[in-house]
Amino acid sequence: MEVYLPIAEISLTWPLLLALGGVAGVLAGMFGVGGGFLLTPLLIFVGVPPAVAVATQANQVIATSVSGLLTQFQRGNVDVRMGLIMLLGGLFGSTAGIWLFGILKRIGQIDLTIAIGYVVLLTSIGVLMLIESVRTWRRRRNPEAPRRKLHQHYLVHRLPLKMRFYKSRLYISALLPLGLGFVIGVMSAILGIGGGFIIVPAMIYILGMPTLMVIGTSLFQIVFVAINVTFLQATQNHTVDVVLALLLIIGGAIGAPIGGRVAAKLPSFQLRALLALLILAMATELIFELFARPSAIYSLGTAVRGP
Amino acid sequence: MSDTSAAETASERVFLVVVDDSPELHVAIRYACRRAKRVGGRVALLNVMESPEPQSWAAIGDLLREETRQQAEARLAQVGDEVASLLGRPPILHLKEGGRREQLLKLLAEDATISVLVLAAGTGTEGPGPLVSSIASKYAGGLRCALTIVPGALSDAQVDAIS
Numbered sequence: 001m002e003v004y005l006p007i008a009e010i011s012l013t014w015p016l017l018l019a020l021g022g023v024a025g026v027l028a029g030m031f032g033v034g035g036g037f038l039l040t041p042l043l044i045f046v047g048v049p050p051a052v053a054v055a056t057q058a059n060q061v062i063a064t065s066v067s068g069l070l071t072q073f074q075r076g077n078v079d080v081r082m083g084l085i086m087l088l089g090g091l092f093g094s095t096a097g098i099w100l101f102g103i104l105k106r107i108g109q110i111d112l113t114i115a116i117g118y119v120v121l122l123t124s125i126g127v128l129m130l131i132e133s134v135r136t137w138r139r140r141r142n143p144e145a146p147r148r149k150l151h152q153h154y155l156v157h158r159l160p161l162k163m164r165f166y167k168s169r170l171y172i173s174a175l176l177p178l179g180l181g182f183v184i185g186v187m188s189a190i191l192g193i194g195g196g197f198i199i200v201p202a203m204i205y206i207l208g209m210p211t212l213m214v215i216g217t218s219l220f221q222i223v224f225v226a227i228n229v230t231f232l233q234a235t236q237n238h239t240v241d242v243v244l245a246l247l248l249i250i251g252g253a254i255g256a257p258i259g260g261r262v263a264a265k266l267p268s269f270q271l272r273a274l275l276a277l278l279i280l281a282m283a284t285e286l287i288f289e290l291f292a293r294p295s296a297i298y299s300l301g302t303a304v305r306g307p
Numbered sequence: 308m309s310d311t312s313a314a315e316t317a318s319e320r321v322f323l324v325v326v327d328d329s330p331e332l333h334v335a336i337r338y339a340c341r342r343a344k345r346v347g348g349r350v351a352l353l354n355v356m357e358s359p360e361p362q363s364w365a366a367i368g369d370l371l372r373e374e375t376r377q378q379a380e381a382r383l384a385q386v387g388d389e390v391a392s393l394l395g396r397p398p399i400l401h402l403k404e405g406g407r408r409e410q411l412l413k414l415l416a417e418d419a420t421i422s423v424l425v426l427a428a429g430t431g432t433e434g435p436g437p438l439v440s441s442i443a444s445k446y447a448g449g450l451r452c453a454l455t456i457v458p459g460a461l462s463d464a465q466v467d468a469i470s
Contacts, residue, residue, distance in 0.1 A: 033363040132365050136365050200363070211367065212378075
């Protein structure tokens with residue numbers, strides 16, 4: 001049952017890896033999340049080095065997002081012009097992120113950076129999700145409660161380089177999608193996430209795009225940035241484990257439809273509260289691992305000389 | 308709807324047309340309107356919006372559903388205007404969420420006033436369209452109303468000639 005992961009340099013049982021991919025797939029199907037930010041901590045917990053977990057994760061992101069992107073394309077929900085500008089930012093951002101990843105790896109700080117990054121990411125997402133589900137629950141009990149209106153950002157309309165985006169019915173500065181793409185690209189490279197969690201609300205509330213168009217266009221950006229990340233991680237940092245990626249993707253493909261079916265039957269705000277608690281539990285475990293006294297205080301390894 | 312008009316529609320024939328984005332929708336609308344005009348009946352329109360996919364944030368999911376609904380309503384209103392100008396009476400509008408075929412069968416089972424379901428058959432190489440293929444074969448025996456299938460390739464004059 002053991003399978004040796006050549007890049008991660010550890011042996012794990014393959015049913016465990018399939019199951020991890022499956023769990024991420026079920027959650028992805030239930031909540032429409034990419035599953036990436038859930039899978040990385042799980043991989044770290046079973047002993048995969050964080051640098052490998054993150055880089056391999058980008059593969060999983062591609063696998064889960066491509067079919068969604070194709071569907072959205074057919075429905076005409078992709079603003080290609082907006083997507084290409086975001087992608088341009090995303091390619092620069094992810095390339096810069098990979099470069100930073102390489103430096104951190106060489107000085108031996110990449111695992112710590114990833115762990116801290118995930119603690120921050122998981123804690124903020126978990127807390128926000130918890131707040132959101134409590135709010136939904138309150139509103140369900142008291143439907144009269146006022147709903148907040150979306151607020152308009154006026155500052156963003158003053159930036160230069162304005163462009164017309166016909167499909168999204170927008171006339172905004174190209175710097176906005178470019179900058180947004182860049183930031184998500186950096187995160188994508190260092191944390192191995194697609195970034196849908198951040199990019200979708202940002203496109204709605206900061207860019208002001210119609211929601212339907214955001215879902216398709218964000219996938220467009222996510223898929224191509226993840227491809228760039230996988231390619232660069234594999235060639236520059238040698239951290240993509242193809243055996244691991246394959247097992248995770250198979251598990252994910254089995255899990256996602258199951259999650260979709262479960263989601264259709266259960267009340268979503270309770271599930272969401274549970275997911276939030278799960279995310280916070282993972283963050284706590286990561287914090288614990290950061291500060292706990294390791295079982296082996298010293299570890300031996302071959303030092304890699306910098307260039 | 309007031310009581311008197313409800314009593315009227317009980318005896319009136321209602322022609323139901325399912326709204327979609329196909330080019331042959333226009334043929335079904337024209338046929339249904341002409342038939343309804345001739346027998347003094349009404350036209351009902353059904354638009355089925357897809358359930359939005361689950362979203363990572365509940366707030367985004369709500370926005371998405373709202374937007375999908377607005378689009379579906381706008382489309383229904385647009386087709387409704389076409390019916391009103393052809394028939395001279397506003398149509399009965401139904402907006403549902405879920406699977407197209409499931410919602411159609413449910414509406415037919417619930418609404419006893421519908422007497423004829425009018426579908427237009429697609430003219431493309433991939434067959435007459437999913438709704439026509441399934442309703443006209445597997446589900447035809449279980450229907451409670453009559454089913455009329457209009458070939459999608461008919462011109463306005465041809466439709467007028469047979470209605």
